[in-house]
Amino acid sequence: MIAFHPVEAAFSAVECAQLVEIARAAPTRDAGLVRAGRDHNLRRADLVWVDDLPETDWVMDRLIALVREANRALFDFDLQDFGESPQIARYGAEREGHFGWHSDIGDSPLAARRKLTLVTQLSEDVAYKGGTLEVWMNANVSTAPLKQGTAVLFPSFALHRVQPVTQGERFSLTVWAHGPAFR
Numbered sequence: 001m002i003a004f005h006p007v008e009a010a011f012s013a014v015e016c017a018q019l020v021e022i023a024r025a026a027p028t029r030d031a032g033l034v035r036a037g038r039d040h041n042l043r044r045a046d047l048v049w050v051d052d053l054p055e056t057d058w059v060m061d062r063l064i065a066l067v068r069e070a071n072r073a074l075f076d077f078d079l080q081d082f083g084e085s086p087q088i089a090r091y092g093a094e095r096e097g098h099f100g101w102h103s104d105i106g107d108s109p110l111a112a113r114r115k116l117t118l119v120t121q122l123s124e125d126v127a128y129k130g131g132t133l134e135v136w137m138n139a140n141v142s143t144a145p146l147k148q149g150t151a152v153l154f155p156s157f158a159l160h161r162v163q164p165v166t167q168g169e170r171f172s173l174t175v176w177a178h179g180p181a182f183r
């Protein structure tokens with residue numbers, strides 16, 4: 001089983017910058033978790049849902065193509081739909097934005113069907129300190145490349161975390177692909 005799969009230049013630098021600007025202009029929600037209730041010790045981030053943002057249809061098209069290709073080449077999961085809006089998260093140093101160890105599979109009917117997670121680095125690596133995304137599988141913890149525009153895909157059941165941002169701010173774009181239970 002593959003721990004995670006990086007895809008370089010999933011989005012161009014110009015596209016990443018554009019998404020960050022659109023997200024900045026939108027009203028944010030405090031990060032909720034897959035289970036109802038908010039635990040700021042577990043996650044501190046500002047969230048916007050891409051479906052709520054203007055002129056972002058191309059984003060979903062790109063994400064679908066990326067997931068399709070990686071799934072065909074590597075994971076071979078039975079995926080059926082993208083039932084949730086992609087999200088853009090901002091982790092800021094002003095409150096040590098972070099996300100502790102978690103799996104993306106949750107209790108709600110939608111979160112329970114998550115099978116593949118894709119996360120794209122929208123910020124330049126020099127824009128922040130800390131903020132590394134780490135994925136724990138097969139007894140190894142792997143760090144996602146920091147390069148702007150690089151995406152990583154991993155099974156949604158894999159434990160992962162975002163280390164606290166200690167300087168600057170980090171933006172990421174996350175989407176989940178859904179399907180029937182593993183069997």
Ligand SMILES: O=C(O)CCC(=O)C(=O)O
Binds near residue numbers: 119
């Ligand atoms: O921002 C990230 O790098 C990861 C986001 C994440 O794990 C999530 O939204 O479930």
Ligand SMILES: [Fe+2]
Binds near residue numbers: 102103104117160
């Ligand atoms: Fe996650």
